[in-house]
Amino acid sequence: MKTTLRCSSKTTLLVFASCLLLFSSCKKDNDEIEAIDPEIESTAGVYMLSEGSFGSGNSEITYYDIKSGVTQRNYYKKVNGTDLGENATDLQRHGSKMYCVVSGKTKGQSFVDVMNVFTGKTLKRISFNSANDAYFPRSVTFYQNKAYVSCYDGSIRRIDTASLAIDGEVKLATYQEGLAVANGKLYVAQSDYTFTGKNTVSVVDLATFAKTKDITVTINPVKVAAATNGDIYVISYGNYSNIAGNLDRINSVTDAKVTATPVAGVDYNSSISITGSAAYMSVTDAATFSSIIKPLNVSNGTLGNSLVTDNATIGILYGLTIDPFSKEVYVADALSYTSTTGKAYCFGTNGKKKFEFETGQNPQHAVFIYNYKKQ
Template structure:
């Protein structure tokens, strides 16, 4: 989403070379404006597909130090291949590592491993009422009890499910079909009733849905990559009350399709050439684009790979993958779109989460 971002397999389709790179134990950021109740920021770096070099960067707000791989430091072990998603629920953190077929459950404050769950090509994780839901490329959503840390149910959805979002008592799952190549990808959004934990329907959206976000007005936003040929990437807005498609706003998307909801706004990257990017701001209350570029001070983000934020301050964080093969960065902006600071991340920073004190 899930933030997901340009996912590893689509990077391969786009022909980007993902190579290994070295990290130092601590790297000093430029400047900092820490948030009072936050302990720090985790950044899950995907690394390169097949290079077994995923890392978990940790930036401590108090000491202003950056640990390049907190998972390795806490566990004397490597994360593995293609870390794809990251989430904190209560005192635990869930790290989804796609190509290593692993979900690491750790202590949120230290990243010390509590348990490892093996799952076939897991992709994304969301949480609801003491359950963690994890998509898997075998066409399922696994339901993990967050107390026992065991899989209690497996729900069949569509082909190659990616990101998810929760709204109006339902879980919405993007079925990409991205691995069906050379056959065309699929175009459905599964709807799972969170009371019965069963799929109730599939909604037709634009082809190859990847990233999903929910607003506070019972709307679901789905970014799709298209078929990389004749069908372009696009945005679908779904009414979570009726499960009907409300609109398909005109957008110019590239191969990078992270999406993030905060307050009354949805943030996502746009481009016309896959070279220069802007961060569009979509007003969820008026259902209109309120800004073609959130960044107002001229700061350049080369390759926006993930978008996150801090609702308590209005800050927006953008992970920049740069050239996909060397260390990326995370740039923090205030709510007016002006840069506050940046930190060095690992290769392909794909998910950002904040941990409280």
């Protein structure tokens, strides 16, 4: 789940402090909100990660306070006194910590930055570099007290969430992207963004930390999400010519691809977010080339009608995140591939835009902080 930083009163500070101790003692299998004390009352604020432009060193994290409507651009630098880095590709929360994956471009620039989720302050930067090269980490997910990071060098690396040290590695294939956990197994997209026909999702048994199987899916699998029923959903980009992108579904009990009707409009702008009973995916309209956000029925893999019910428009959808508590949908809009800023929009469950705020270049993933009911 997600959480974060700022507070408006001494009472809230005390609540956050107690939450910090509570979350620090908990070990969860995923990021879902659980029925714990103190009880969540509302969403207080949002961290939004912006990837920046390739190799420019302008990745950043924006913080938006919902009650005041105040946006703090480049919040990470304000808190830590240094730039986040170049090519930040993922931001996730686990317990009292927030993990930011920074791919970098050259040796020494690849790392996972682990922050205190309540303050945004760095606890440790975990190097993802060898003596000669970078590992180029891409995505992170969690199972129990471990974090798992996919890397372009072909390895999945395991981080102990207590010691914040890399304590395991399994070699798979180069250019790994998204990953998700279901039934004690890790599912990893193997993609190279080219026309070579790479089309597998690797399965890693987390008890033995060894690969057990490769599952054939549509060419160029990139984004992976796990549903509460154990099914794994995979967005594949296709080969950009005669093989269209698609949404594939994997049964995590049998580790077999479930036959499904092709989903129209899946391409490199498509994103997916699944949190509890809420699931959404974006596709591209063939006539207007605009992004459409649709609810995903995780029981059968079908898409519903557009979420957006007002006249709100999205330039280039670059990321999609559901708030686990409110089920509101946060859309990261790159505006254009040449824009130096982006936008984040919050849509209510009724499909109407509630608010928006400015972000860095190429925003993509949100993490949330909450207000808690007084005990």
